[in-house]
Amino acid sequence: MARERRASPCCCCCCCDRHRHPALGLRLPGMMQNLYPSQEDLFYEEEILRNPYSLKLWWRYIKARSDAPAKKRHVLYERAVRALPGSYKLWHAYLKEKVDGVRGLSLEHPSYEVLNNTFERALVTMHKMPRLWIMYLQTLTQQKVLTRTRRTFDRALCALAVTQHDRIWEIYLKFVSQDGVPIETSLRVYRRFLKYDPTHVEDFIEFLQSSELWQEAAERLAKVLNDENFFSRKGKTRHELWLSLCQLLTTHTKEVSGLQVDAIIRGGIRRFTNEVGRLWTSLADYYIRCGLFEKARDVFEEGVASVVTVRDFSIVFDAYSQFEESILAAKMEQSSLENDDGQVVEEEEAELDPHRPTTFEEWIKKPFWLNEENDVDLRLARLENLMDRRPELVSSVRLRQNPHDVHEWHKRVKLFAGNPTKQVLTYTEAVRTVDAMKSVGKPHTLWVAFAKLYESHADVVNARVIFEKAVMVNYKAVDDLASVWCEWAEMELRHKNFKGALDLMQRATAEPSAAVKRKVAEIGEEPVQLKLHKSLKLWSFYVDLEESLGTLDSTRKIYERMFDLKIMTPQIVLNYAALLEEHKFFEDAFKVYERGVQVFKYPHVRLIWSMYLDKFVGRYGGKKLERARDLFEQALKEVPEADARPLYLQYAKLEEEHGLARHALAVYERATKAVPDNEKLGIYDIYIARATVFFGLPRTRQIYEHAIEAGLPDKDVKTMCIKYAELERSLGEIDRARAIYVHASQSADPRSDTEFWSKWNEFEVQHGNEDTFREMLRIKRSVSASYSQMHFILPEYLMQQGTGKVSMEEAVDALAGAGVSRDDGMAALERQMASSASEGMRSLGFVSAGVHSQGEPEAGLERGRANANDEEIGLEDDEEEEEGAGVDVAEKFVPDSVFGNLAKVRNEEDQNSKRDSAEAEPLGAKERFKRQKTVA
Known part of the structure; x- marks a missing residue:
């Protein structure tokens, strides 16, 4: 017990x-x-008793009791830190667990005090550990204990090394920026921090602005802008800082004192020229807030008169107009309040005083306007005047951007239409400002327009003075100076001063003296005045003027002078020759043409040769034929292909009218070789037509053959063959025409050249028979097969040329290069056609070579099929229907005299055909082709 x-x-x-x-x-x-070790902890307790200063044993013991109650773990931590007070790992884990334990509790809970005491005990030995200080300071910040927190921050800064202060200052600044912290405390903390790191002055300025401490914020910002070595940690430019300072000064004018606002803003305007519009409006806004409205108006006027971009002008002008409108609205509101008190209304005053000014200029001239209290009319007139001045102000801005812009000066003059005084002043300023070497546009147009302004007001004397000054300006181009002289002469002509105009042109075209040239050579810079005597524009005007007002001799002297200076053009040569022809100096005109063709080359000489030859032939005709021929030969000697056709036709026309027909044909023949390929067909048509007229149709056969063999390009050969065949058909040479079609068919692709095959089809329908029609179809299939075979065998580079079409010669060459001969292709085609001959043929409506019974068409057809030749090429039903279905050809009697000797041969051929039909042994296709070739 x-x-x-x-x-x-x-x-x-x-x-x-x-x-x-x-x-x-x-x-x-x-x-x-229950808070102390239990029976399960005996193992850890015994080890700790044996080695109480082992961090590893204590840490193992703490981790093993991670699921124990918080109080028991805290007791264990207390024992551990008592044994090892210098262990950062134990203290950090202990404090972190205690901080987590008070999370969510009221700030007045006693646990917070226990936590603070634990931190204080930890910092006795861990005062060099910034992480523990940060945990402690964050905890105190959450507790809203201002004094204790501030003092703890100071203790931390004193305990830690300077290199670790930035970690403390980060949370220190957050603490003083909280609500409830006195402003004075925050200011002192920020000032201390700037001593540690001055680069964070922008944060201090933002804090001052958020705390509405405008005076110190402005001073700090001005100090930053005065520091040339300042670098913004937030990436702000100096321009942005200037705008911030200006906005601060103008927005809080009454709160900021001691700073020269006007000087600060004007310094920013001088330094930052890319966006001065906002700075000007800021300066004006500063004076507006100070109540100095007239000073603000002066600032606005200075701003719109000094900005150099339209964007800045728009900013300043819009602010200016809004200021005037707000002043006017406030004045009108004040006037309405005074009217309610019994004063006289504005309308009644206007009725009583009819001499009351209504415009801004009248208000300025009125001597007593400053003494009037009700100046609504003045302010309204001032606003209207501002709006009316906007185009002029915009023009001034653009001219400040580029004072050498000629077009902008012309636009500015148009703004003062109806005000000659301002126009004269504008032109005077323009000609003084614009530098001819830097100008954009034609600077001489300013002088010309200036002189015309005086001329339009009947002041010719001053206009001459302006022109006299204009011709002394050193322009960039000689043409500009020549234009001034021409305008001056035209003005004299408008005022009937013809002699004065001629004198001006003579003065302008005079060559500078040798002394002047030496003087300019010494200077090293040659003005345009020394080059004026070679101006083509000036000489052209001079010669036109002399031709209209002077004599023939004086005009010829000018033309000769132009030849000497080598400033002639083909048109001037033609004009000179036309002038001499007009006065009956034909030989002199021809000499001018001769000089022209010696000076110029093709293509410029083409017009001179054409006019020269035309005039010479028209003048002499056949009288000087040899000389004319020499001229034509000289003209054709160096003529290029593109310009050869008209000269050859003109030459041939000369031979036709005044020479020999054979010479004319010889010229046509030369033309067929000299003109480009695209014009050869037309030349051949003319050649054939003229040969027909001179020597008859038989002479044209030689021309046709020459054109087909070597004269025309491949694309025009088929056209010439068709014409040649038509000629032979018209002469009754049917076989010759058929042979021509056969020759041309080798280069006519049935898929593309449908016109050729339709012409041949019509020819065979009219003049052929069943055999010739079959032969045409056989040739068509053969050509089509050859082109189809070439389509698959041709090299890729040929198929990609143009539209993929190649000539027969190119195709044959390509097949030969590929190892396929043309004979092999034709043989294969004939074997294919022969295999289908047994299927029979359908009648195409021709008169058969054999005799068939009228009453037994079917028997005759069967007999024809039974007696068919095995070597004859059979026609497919679908192709026969496509080529000859429904075609009925009737023979018509033609006299034998038309055919000549061929009639006898034709009769023999018909007899042979009938005999072959009777014997049921028709000739094969090859033998029939040989017979036709022999007859042809």
Whole structure:
């Protein structure tokens, strides 16, 4: 029983031996026994007893009891840090767990005080550890204990090294930026921080602005802008900082003092010229807030008169107009309030005083306008005047951008239409400002327009003075100076001063003296005045003027002078010759043509030769034929292909009218070789037509053959063959015409050259028979097969040329290069046609070579099929229907005299055909082709 009483817990006595802990030897109260090691902790306790200063054992013990109650773990942590007070790992884990334990509790809970005491005990030995200070300071910041927190921050800064202060200052600044922290405290903290790191002055300025401390914010910002070595940590440019300062000064004018706002903003305007519009409006806004409205108006006027971009002008002008409108609205509102008090209304005053000014100029001239209290009319007139001045102000801005812009000066003059005084002043300023070497546009147009302004107001004397000054300007181009002289002469002509105009042209075209040239050579810069005597524009005007007002001799002298200066053009040569022809100096005109053709080359000489030859032939005709021929030969000697056709036709016309026909044909023949390929067909047509007229149709056969063999390009050969065949058909030479078609068929693709095959088809329908028609179809299939075979065998480079079409010669060459001969292709085609001959043929409506019974068409057809030749090429039904279905050809009697000797041969051929039909042994296709070839 005594042993049981000794083992039973006792709550009233905590110092008896019965309540001593078996492992630690401590006397424990009964309610605290669960917070200390239990039976499961004996292993860890024994190890700690053997080595109480081992961090590894304590850390293993703490990790093993991670699921124990918080109080028990805290006791374990206390024992550990008591044994190892310098262990950062134990203190950090202990404090982190205690911080997590108070999370979510009220700020007045006692646990916070316990936590703070634990931090204080930890920092006794861990005062060099910034992480523990940061945890402590963050906890104090959450507790809203301002004084204790501030002092703890100061202690941390004192305890830690300077290299670790940035970690403390980061949360220190967040702390002083919270609501409830006194402004003075925050300012002192920020000032201390700037001593540590001055580069964060922008944060301090933002804090000052958020705290509405405008005076110190402006001073700090001005100090930053004065520091040339300042670098913004937030990436702001100096221009943005200037705009911030200007906005701060103008927005909080009354709160900021001691700074020269006008000087600061004007310094920014001088320094930052890319966007001065906002700075000007900021300066004006500063004076507006100060109540100095007239000073603000002066600033606006200065701004619109000094900005150099339209964008800045728009900003300043819009602010200016809004300012005037707001002043006018405020004045009108004040006037309405005064009218309610019984004063006279504005309309009644206007009725009583009819001399009251209504425009801005009248208000300025009125001597007593400053003494009037009701100046609504003045302000309204001022606003209207501002709006009317906008185009002029915009023009000034553009001229400030480029004062050498000639077009903009002309536009500015048009703005003052109806005001000659301002126009004269504008032109005067323009000609003084514009530099001819830097100008954009033609600077001489300013002088000309200036002189015309005086001329339009009947002041010719001053206009001459302007022109006199204009011709002394050193322009970039000689043509500009020549234009001034021409305009001056035209003005004299408009005022009937013809002698003065001629004198001006003579003065302008005079060659500078040798002394002047030497003087200019010494200077090294040659003005355009020394080159004026070679101006083509000036001489052209001079010669036209002399031709109209002077004599023939004076005009000829000018033309000769132009020849000497080598400033002639083909048109001037033609004009000179026409002038001499008009006065009956034909030989002199021809000499001018001769000089022209010696000076110029093709293509410029083409017009001179054409006019020269035309005039010479028209003048002499056949009288000087040899000389004319020499001229034509000289003209054709160097003529290019593109210009050869008209000269050859003109030459041939001369021979036809005044020479020999054979000479004319010889010229045509030369022309067929000299003209380009695309014009040869037309020349051959003319050649054949003229040969027909002179020597008859038989003479043209030679021309046709020459054109087909070597004269024309491949694309025109078929056209010439068709014409040649038509000629032979008209002469009754049917076989010759058929042979021509056969010759041309080798280069006519049936898929593309449908015109040729339709012509041949019509020819065979009219003049052929069944055999010739079959032969035409056989040739057509043969050519089509050859082109189809070439389509698959041709090299790729030939198929890609143009539209993929190639000539027969190119195709044959390509097939030969590929190892395929033309004879092999034709033989294969004939074998294919022969295999289908047994299927029979359908009648095409021709008169058969054999005799068939009228009453037994079917029997005759069967007999014809039975007696068919095995070697004859059979026609497919679908092709026969396509080529000759529904075609009925009737023979017509032609006299034998037309055919001549061929009639006898034709009769023999018909007899042979009838005999062959009767014997049922028709000739094969090859033998029939040989017979036709022999007859042809």
